[in-house]
Amino acid sequence: MTVEEATEQPTVAPREPWAGWEKIIRVAGVVVAVLATVITALIELELTTLRSGGLVNLAKGSSPWEGGGVLIPLAVPVAIGANLAISWFAVTVTGRRWALGPPWALWTLLMLAAAGTRTTEGDYLLSDSNWVALVMILTGSLTFAVYSYKMILKPVAVSDSRLSGSV
Structure with missing residues (x-):
């Protein structure tokens, strides 16, 4: 053994900066998805009562929740878009398909509670005379179901087990 070999230090692979944070990121992702579900569900429920007369009042500077006219189905596209975004976020951030379940269940429970209270x-x-609310509940729940179905059809990606733990 030469002097150079004796003084040479063994090389240690540098640790990745986010190593060990997977569980914290998953939990935080589910918590953010659940909070987003509550906030968007309440907004969607408020939008189900929006009427054309309310928009006229809003233009005049009054409350949009007063006034008559026909119902404006703004809650339906908002529910579809928000539920798609929450589904994508929950699955993408956590890296787990089960993460879709808590927001879907919470959204459904909030809508059933609002419909039965x-x-x-x-x-x-x-x-039952508010057709926008009924369509919003149907399309919102179907959005979660379709996203879940698309995940079922997609094959499980094989990834590096050191980074993701398990698939």
Whole structure:
């Protein structure tokens, strides 16, 4: 053994900066997806009662929730877009397909609770005469279902097990 070989230090591979953070990122991703679900569900429920007269009031500087006219189905595309974004976010950030379940279940429970809750006057929060609310509940839930179905059809990606743990 030469002097140079004796003084040479063994090389250690540098540690990746995010090594060990996978579980924290997954939990944070699910928490953010659940919070986004609550916020967007409440916005969607508010939008189900928006009427054309409310937009006229908004242009005049008044509250958009007062006024008559026909229902504006703005809640339907908002529900579809928001639920698609939440689904994509939950699955992408966590890297797990099961992450779609908590937002989907929470959204469905919030809509069922809103549809079955009576006010102190005896009225339902979402009445059966509000067709926008009924279509929004149907399309919102179908959005989660279609996203889930597309994930089922997509083959499981084989990845480096050192980075992702398990598939």
